Amino acid sequence: MTTTPPPPVTEPPAPSALADAGNGAATLPQWRLMLRRFLKNRLAVASSVVLVVLYVCAILAPFLSPNPYDQQNVDLKNASPTAVIWSGGPAICSREQQLDTETFTYEYRSDCSKPVPLRFFGKGYEYKLFGLIPTDRHLVTVDKPHTLLIWGADSAGRDVFARSMQGARVSLTIGLLGVAVGTFLGATIGTISGYFRGAVDTLLQRFIELLMSLPTLPLWLALAAILPQDMSVTSRYFLITLILSLVGWASLARQIRGKVMSYAASDYVAAARIAGSSSARIVFRHLIPNASSHIVATAMLAVPATIIAETSLSFLGVGMLPPAVSWGVLLSDAQNVATVQQYPWLLIPAALVVLAVTCFQLIGDGLRDAVDPYG
Amino acid sequence: MLIVVARRAVYMIVTLAVVSVLSFAIIAAPPGSALSQKISQLQSQGGEVTEAQIAALKEQYGVDESWFTQYGKWISGFWHGDFGFSFTLNEPVGSLIWSRLGLSLLLSIGALLIAWGLSIPLGVYSATHRRSLPDNVITVIQFVGVAIPEFLFALVVMTLAANYLGADVGGLFSSQYENAPWSWAKFTDLLEHLWIPLVVIAAGSTAWLTRVMRANLLDVLNNQYVQTARAKGVSERKVIWKHAVRNSLHPLVMTFGTTFPVLISGEAIVSIVLNLPTIGPLLVNSLLNKDMYVAGTILLMLSALLVIGNFVADLLLTVIDPRIRVGE
């Protein structure tokens, strides 16, 4: 462009001459620049904070929950959320279950004249913190025989809050894990396809096209339906993860392939090749590090769809199945309008799904912009 | 041009052939067949199932044959419109599928039209009024819209409609029209029932396509030819709609291929929630009951729709972009 080619040896301009604002940007390493751009995106940063809170909640689920997530209680069938009042400190109203003999539904009568105070870090049921440390302390408890149900109870009288926290463990990890597996598959196959080209590429691309011409949800349904109903929760968890990733890797492989192809055509790769670098060296030293930021951003953008997929499958009764708890499983209790109208708190896990998915999406967007501000 | 179409057509057929084998293999794979389901069904109905009956059923279901032979029988029936027999519903698959497939298509295509009709103007507005209040509102709605699972949105809309509009939700018709002959009243009743699924199915895709449209248009607006158009005195409205939008439709048409499966998936899940007689609930039930001919046929049909959708997208692309038209 310029008539003056940049000189090979440059005397740095006198420090007095150049104000140093912004000048440092040119010397920062690539990832620091990306981090800086990411941190400028307030929505993405806020989403990261929210997600961290959600994950902490998932880890501390039993500590946060006043009741065990799987404890059934016939006295509290479909109990509405407990109202928290102030009475010299936070407290709840005591309440009684009554059967309406005309409609045969349970009704609850609150009695706020005898408030039950909330206790912080009180004793409750026993559990193992982090799966290791046995303890019975909980964030908030109430004295027996009262029960604190901040998000109400389901049809079996189980604490929706406790179940939501427990469900977060599955719902928030299955998406990440599924995407991780899918990303690994997609990145590997995409790199191979984009770097070696030729027959390998053609074959893989045809296969990907084939996979992409299957409608996603029905395919997920079909694959999930193969799984026997009586599997253990853990193996079902991993198999569902696998199924979710099996469908998702294809489009990722496509994108990676495109990136790798453009990098592979670049001069520095040609230079490396001329210098005698092996294919493996070129792939691992040049192509993958270059593509990695794109891989991460793309993978992040795939998480929301995977979380929604798990939720939808479980909702339809082919994903995670009870006694496993995930947000989708919880929502399958609210399959019809009548239920939702009567017990709207059963939809609270849905709010968590939307929150988590939105956060992942905003982070993915922020990452993509940070990685490739001009793309 | 004709050669391109022919090549694509051959490719389509090959894809469908492979898909048919795949879907059949997936369905045939699990242990526990339709037969055992049927037997337990008969037993639960209180009848003793004799050895002879089981043998007869085995013969009828062809369970003892290899899955490849079963596949051969199934696929060869396609030539004369015979897609096999539903074990659980005791009906030929063909009669089960057609009306449902029609409704599924109606919903998906309707939702597609809604999604395009809304997302293009919204995306254009958003891109040309960047960082304005409406743009931010649209962006937030987009994010939430993409984040809400369809079944959930269906539930919420249904509940709201039931609570505030007093609408009779779920199903296709109000009870009084269920078995009534077709009339204008029945038709409007149908429309009253259809708007909820249409809105719900279209919502996610609208949100997504608006984002795509906005991003594309922002990209295109950076192009030199937009400046060229401005420099010759074209009014801003024409610069946007005639020069920029026309070029940014390109990726939108390409997403036709990917939007369509999303819509079909959405339709399936929404229909389950809304209790609509479409292909979705039938697929889920057949999968749960190992009703393999039904499930296999549906999978194949949906894939066929997809492949055809992609084909249409390719054709549309050549119409929109002269570079592809002449470049081939």
Place this chain on the structure above:
Amino acid sequence: MRGTVTPRVTGPDRPPTEPENRTMSQSYAAEEGTPAAAPVEVPHGAGDAVLSIRDLEVEFPTQLGVVRALNGVTFDVPRGKVLGIVGESGCGKSVTARAILQIIEKPGRITGGSITLRSVGGETEITGLSPDSARMRELRGREIAMIFQEPMSSLNPVYTIGAQIAEAVLIHQTRNREEAHKRAVEMLRQVGMPHPEAAAASYPHQLSGGMRQRAMIAMALSCNPTVLIADEPTTALDVTTEAQILELIRNVRDRAGMSIMFITHSMGVVAQLCEEVIVMYLGRIVERGSVDDLFYDPKHPYTRALLRSIPRIGRNRKAPLEVIEGSVPDPHTRVAGCPFHPRCPEAIPGRCDTTVPALSTAGPGHTVHCHLYQGDDETGRTEPGEDA
């Protein structure tokens, strides 16, 4: 004009300009021998200027701070002549061009100064018009037309060449589509496009870069504008095509008497085409004068450096090609004093790095912004009030 300068300074790898398409051309294309416009003794009195730009300032607010793309640029475009604007990438040449048409990319905006157009219709104050006003749109294409750098991307890929030229005609001249189409074909013929009918019916991707640039020029000329702004129209082209396009632009000036503002980074192109030259550096004008002034008697150290960096045939092969020390500073930094002083070999410490040099006259029509020519030196008649 051409004859006087080109032998002395040749642009990089420039072959002698070839006349092209003689057979096709009837109007602008080729046919040399027309007397070149009068050499440049005339100083640029504002009276004969088609465009007068005064203290123009343009800013781009970015995430890392405000970039001042233009810092008070003042110049005139003389009627019926070719004014060259030279400078490195990012010096503000293209921004100046876009500012004149008010088509600066967002978020850039004009923050000060004035642009006055003197056309047949009288004087128009362009900065006073809203960018999307009907009057501004009327000026674009009709009074001031522009050719862009990238012929690949400056034509819309989804419309035919003919339709795109006709669009301009339909906006400014006629409502009749058939007539507009005829005019488009006629323009394509005039710019030396072989088979103009076929070219009009073809899409941009079907033409070569040079042909696309011809189409762009045809589009720009279709409404007989008063001023033609060419923003590096030959940069993306190969040398032979560049020569043909330059020839075409010369003919446009000679035949139509059009005023042309020609933006380039190539001193060689300037020597071949322009009568007057403005040298820009970092959003400021550092020197302005006739081509002869600038090539024979460059004043500003930056201009001298630019000239020295042109490879010349016949020079000592062993001597390394001279380069300008340092590089253009990051656009976000504000350089105090003279923008060139960090790279200037003759910078006066304490002066060049503190105050912006005012305008000094180096001869008739030859002005320079440099401390070397101020106060105590022979040409130092400073004009106060500028760039203070």
